[in-house]
Amino acid sequence: MHLHNVSLRSVANTVRLNSLRHPLSSFSVIDKRSLSQTQTAKLSTQSLPEKTSFFDKYLGPKSVVANEKFKARWLMAVPPFLAHLCIGAPYGWSAVAGHLSKEYGFVCSAANDWTLAQVSLPMSVVFFLHGLSAAALGKWQMKVGPRVAMGLSGLCFGGGFALTGIGACTHSLPLIYLGFGVLSGTGLGLAYTPPIQALMTWFPDRKGVASGLTIMGFGSGSLLFVPSVNYLISKFAKMPTYLGQTLDYTLKDGKMFASLSDGSLAEVVYANAADLAKLSHKGLSEGYYIVGSGSTGATSALMVIGAVYSAAMLTAATLIRVPHPKYTEEMNKSMATVSTGTPVKVERNVHVDTVMRTPQFYGLAATLLCLGSGGMGLLSVCKPLMADTFGGLLPDIVTASFASSYILMLSVGNLGGRIGWGVLSDYVGRRKVFHMFTFGSLGLYLSFPFIVSQIAQTKSALPLAIFCGTTSLAVSFMGGVYAILPAYEADLFGPKYVGANHGRMLLASSAAAITGPSMILSLRNMGEKSAINGLLEKVDPAIFQQKFGVDISQADELIKAKTMTINKLMEIVPANVQDPTPFMYNTSFYSIAGLMSVAALAHYMVGPVNPEYYETEENIESKSITDEIPESEKLVDAADKKSS
Template sequence: MSSITEPNDQSGSAPFFSKQATVAKPGFSRWMVPPAALAVHLCIGQAYAFSVFNGPLTKVIGITQSAPDDWSLTSLGWIFSLAIVFLGLSAAFAGKWLEHVGPRRTMFTAACCFGGGFLVSALGVYLHQIVLLYLGYGVIGGIGLGLGYVSPVSTLIRWFPDRRGMATGMAIMGFGGGAMIAAPLSVALMNHFRSATSIGVAETFVVLGIAYFISMSIGSLAIRVPPADWKPAGWTPPATNQKKMISRNHVDIDQALKTPQFYLIWLVLFLNVTAGIGILGQASVMIQESFKDTVTAAAAAGFVGLLSLFNMGGRFVWASASDWIGRKNTYFIFFALGAVLYYLVPGFAASGQIALFVLAYCVILSMYGGGFATVPAYLADMFGTAFVGGIHGRLLTAWAAAGVAGPVLVNYIRAYEVAHGVAKADAYTMTIHIMVVLLVIGFVCNLLVKRVDDKHHMTDAQLAKGA
């Protein structure tokens, strides 16, 4: 198996940020690439921790309590929503550009956008103009999120053709774990900068913006792509694997959208994420209502933290396991086991079995994270490695859609149930049964995925021209 064809000129005459300049020289260790990817993903994973700023941002004027002119939580909620929307849009529409200019320029652009978004937001806090927060973190920062998320993935897959799942799992695990660093760091910085006249948010935004820019820039400078026809020492590319559906051919970005496989895998990701993301957002309230007078707010916070650990760990464990059992089989486990666990959860709650309740959701959230980390390798198996970054970017629109569908299912159905007299402890039962149905549909969609028809494959001439 070969990587996407790269120019052979490694003389150093190519512009520093060009794709040619990132081609690795002889002796370069591929194990230098995962840390470069992590330098980016650990930073952009901060997005999951943005909620720590919501409370302080409602007191920018009042300092100790909200003043009449302070922002409301409702208006602040749009900052994160915009960031996720522009993450999806930038990942989807910048795919071709990523494949054309290479990972270094894309990752450095992500560093400028994500770090710069914090600085624009800091100005917005200082001037008390929320539109600057929408523009800064929401739009500019969201673009940085999208570019930073997809840019290292295709490079890792090309460096690790023998361990695609493990490689992408390492990077995307960083996105899941970034919030675990960002949350306490942000709180500590706000406490450090807090004064009688400042809540400390603007100053924290400046520090974070600079720190994230530096870390992501280092990652962009360290990234390398393999030379043409490179392969790991001692590894022989296998013949097309019919059982695991690993292809040695390549499909163009636009052509991939003409295949049923793209839309089936889109549904696979959408349904897997929908089943997990809504629960993740309501985990604290859900466990307290399910075990009223038994689980305290502090214990519920610990439950949320535990789910985050399984979400992060599942990204590496499940993606690595997919190298052995195949991507399609991995998603079979996600949907089958997930459906069974969701079906059992209401019974665990009704019988007061907290340990089984917690264990079930931990496994479910590990598969939620594993779905994110496994899908890039699934795409590489189906469509080849030449344009997997761009194809992956377009598939992430499933994440954006699930980000709306999951919380709507959990929140609105629960509200409807409670409004019609259902006890809060039982209000999640209908939602969970709907999740079971969605997972069964996902199982069927995954079952229908077959190898891509030969008519969609690029010829060697087309591949060389598109490189």
């Protein structure tokens, strides 16, 4: 009796699965008379069309399916590009970081201003949350569809910028990290993979182009963000109060205080020519300025940009579409054979729950970690790197506007790499292009210290142009990695779960977001401290006393209060002493070159996936049937089998 029940239930489950797949022909598989009246009624009920909910109609996965007659697939690249254009803004964060590090002092950092490292690391947090949220929410994104994921992303991403503006206004570093880092980072992760996967369904024959077109927007995000934020900051900025080139002041804990006309004491900072050269504002003079009397304009600029990004991303979520099933069938038929008539390899897929058990996953992840660390490290400090390293050597060329333009140069490299290397990979293969990334990056990072030394020796624009070109090429390699990686994963693990699998791969991107910027900033700070100590050994104590008003033994207090910097020490050291500023990043370049050697080795070991990891038809069928059986019947089946 028990065996008969089990058999009957198995037959019913099979029919239930067929009715879901082919509702009109479900009962052709089995004679209805072999089932009881109750089972027949249950199967007949499941054959009826389900009532569509408001969520499914306007927001769910079915709401983004295009009309059967719509086949303009190139037009469908616009919404993914628009979404990625917005979420690519964090690559230009260094344009904001410099202003936030001078929110009080304005012309130079005051004692209570944040350090460059403190305001640069939010970029690490945003990309860390990017990979973490993409990995954690990958299955949820597949369930709710791209429209919900991208819509929620727009609210999070734009809201994060607004909260960052509030943090700048209240001088709250936790709000900066919570807003731009956590909230915007989560929004970035939510909107990253759904547009890529949606566009790849329109281009099954050109996956590299599809992923490149989408991520091209991500790489060009800073091309929009940097000039926009610079314009808004210049409009909202308020100039600080100028007190003159000479001033009587008193020192307290390394800070300078001056007596104002009303008898009150105010903290002041002194800006020399080197400090003013780093500012985009014109008409400021060397001398003393009251701390807190001006405003960089970053607060209002961030709030405006947050509102614009939210609106743009919600628009992209409304316009996003995936092809109609008939379009997919037609494309599959056209791809049945290649131009030579050779049969195309049968599609094989590695399930998202299995992909992290394959060695290929970790080989690609290690490659992404190392290449991403180098590129993100450069982008996190590109503006201060250009201004600090070459501003003193070539002051007529490396101005504040040139340093901002350098961000755009790297962004162009990032953009060009995402589309150019993506197209190339479709012709020569992903593996060969990745080999070029790893070995090419190793040579580039090793060459940077030499190029810097040539600029310091010759003070010529030619080696500066070479430095800009080679660093842009290095960033293009990172952009190419992010553009090609989804298609590379589809080649290795199959296209079926590429969205969720790529979300897990982005965990390596999260690690890169922390590793690269943290490494460069930490090594830079170590280099800066070493340079200051070296200069102090060469300074005449009497001249130091005359310049700063305290004994040289109290230099640590001045350093902590940001009253004494390298460029201010260079005013009193002997004339034959070389400025150590251009060489502060050399250790960082050599360290990143070491990471590139690890990337080359890791990718060299990536080979074809073992067939044992592929999904089989039996597993798919078994999993699908089990998923369709109600939980109560699963328990009854289990009890019947146990008793039998």
